[in-house]
Amino acid sequence: MTTEIRTDSTQLDAVGAAMALLSAHPELSAGCVSFRLLAVPGRLERVWGMYVAVHRSLSEFERWREVLDINPATIDADEYGGTAWLEGSGSFAGVPAELVGYYDLPDDEPDER
Template identity: 40%
Template sequence: MTTTTAPTIETASGVIGVAGALMAALSAHADLPAPRITSEQVVAPDRDDSGGLVLTWGLAFGFHRDTALSDFEQWRQTLGIDPAAVDHGSTGTHAWLSVDTAYAGTPLTLTGYYTLAQDDPGEEE
């Protein structure tokens, strides 16, 4: 059985590292498309001494506009993330590309959301 250890953060000082990584990313890449930014608990890349999963604070950059895939790709290329590391998911007509990395020692997830094209029911094949 795998246990999960969550960090106890009771004050804002517990997320200073995340804020620093955010400022570093935005300052270094101010010309890139603006993402929707959230800070959330994510699974750390390491495990605790008992082999359990460790949660840590990380960043998520989401892209939702009609340019979401282009915006996602610009960030992916700029951060030097291998295209083979990108995951694809979909449900119904909604889909996304997602990749996990780290920036300034902080876990970072990039996700580009888009709508799948629907076949026109009036068209014949």
């Protein structure tokens, strides 16, 4: 029985794509970029890709969405406990990417000042 050993070198495509993306788009806000094994449609195994989280700014989420070429019609929305998020998948330089944008839901009651 053979067990595949994953090494850091399997992440090089994802790291290279992130470096290329950030070099080509220095105007992007500082999202939290990390690298994860992501599911890719049409492939059985997961592959290393970029995971980007943007906090408290839907306009910054939109900028990242455009750069990652994520179709707006494929964005999912969800909420839990007063926090909401948008998420979608795309790719950059042939590397899969997941984008999540977290934001606070507005209060139901108006401020009484």
